[in-house]
Amino acid sequence: MALVDTVVADLIAEGDALDDLVAGLGPEEWATLTPAAGWTIAHQIGHLTWTDRTSLTAITDAEGFQRALKEAWTDPGGFVDAAADAEAARPPSELLADWREYRARLAGALVAVPDGTKLPWFGPPMSAASMASARLMETWAHGLDIADALGAAASATDRIRNVAHLGVRTRDFAYQVNQEQPPAAPFRYELTAPSGDLWVWGPKDATDVVRGPALDFCELVTQRRHLDDLALGFTGDDARHWSTIAQCFAGPPGGGRGPLAPTSSKEQ
Structure with a gap:
């Protein structure tokens, strides 16, 4: 297929x-x-x-x-x-x-x-594949807004791999829309899928690493949750800084959402 x-x-x-x-x-x-x-x-x-x-x-x-x-x-x-x-x-x-x-x-x-x-x-x-991925990302992200409004559970299936992949692909874009220079070295991403599978992008020897649930990662890059409410871990200064500007959707820098709970993000 x-x-x-x-x-x-x-x-x-x-x-x-x-x-x-x-x-x-x-x-x-x-x-x-x-x-x-x-x-x-x-x-x-x-x-x-x-x-x-x-x-x-x-x-x-x-x-x-x-x-x-x-x-x-x-x-x-x-x-x-x-x-x-x-x-x-x-x-x-x-x-x-x-x-x-x-x-x-x-x-x-x-x-x-x-x-x-x-x-x-x-x-x-x-x-066409990229446009389909972008449409899926928006459908999922706006669906999360609706679920939040209704007090319903967020859609969390392995379909969000498309959103996570877009979040990885748009790393440099997030820097550019914030008028910053992207790091030269790639990051590594180790994300646990809703099914329990491990999704990995980037070289094994990367200095900067992002780890955690794929759902949390997708909420970060779509700016649907504040970093303090996500169980994500970051190794390296560049990865930690990127987490504050991550954005996979087009347009100017997003304003993001305020924290919902006490700080729970983990830095290594």
């Missing part, structure tokens, strides 16, 4: 898991505030709907995507919130139906992208 097929299968499953969480909500519950400042559950699903629809446009309508890109850059600091506001104002039943439609259409379009094709986006062009 091609990489993009595997990632898209995970994307579909993650979307279905989030769908199960919101499908039975009443209209008033869609107005529940989430940990993202000013965003309700409707905003979260609205953002996913808008991004899935825009991703589909990037694959199927190059001119249409360029128009969307031009419109977005008229308000680079606010177009994401504006789109979420517009989607959240719609009746929840319509919003949910559209999200279902566009995520299904996007999944089909992603697996049909010819090998070697680079898809346009708001940042650098990306492969």
Whole structure:
């Protein structure tokens, strides 16, 4: 099975898991505030709907995507919130139906992208597999916001390997958006999957090492949990500093979340 097929299968499953969480909500519950400042559950699903629809446009309508890109850059600091506001104002039943439609259409379009094709986006062009990984990361992260708002358990399956891989791949990006120089030497990452498997990236002799649960790592790189609330260990000054700026999503440096509990992170 091609990489993009595997990632898209995970994307579909993650979307279905989030769908199960919101499908039975009443209209008033869609107005529940989430940990993202000013965003309700409707905003979260609205953002996913808008991004899935825009991703589909990037694959199927190059001119249409360029128009969307031009419109977005008229308000680079606010177009994401504006789109979420517009989607959240719609009746929840319509919003949910559209999200279902566009995520299904996007999944089909992603697996049909010819090998070697680079898809346009708001940042650098990306492969279909990379776009699928980014969509899965957002679906999981915004799903975590919704789960938190509802007091439900977070989705924690081995599908988050896609999120963890993105967190590893974006190490240097986190430095760049903070106008810092990335370290020359690679880090090593040793993460325990929800299934208990060990996921490893980087050389064995790396000076800087990140260890801990993969779930906690994914919460760190998506900035869904404060470092103090994560059971992660860091060896080396560079790894410790990176942990304070880690970010796997596009855009300017995120503000992150405040701590929920007394300090529990471990440094070695």
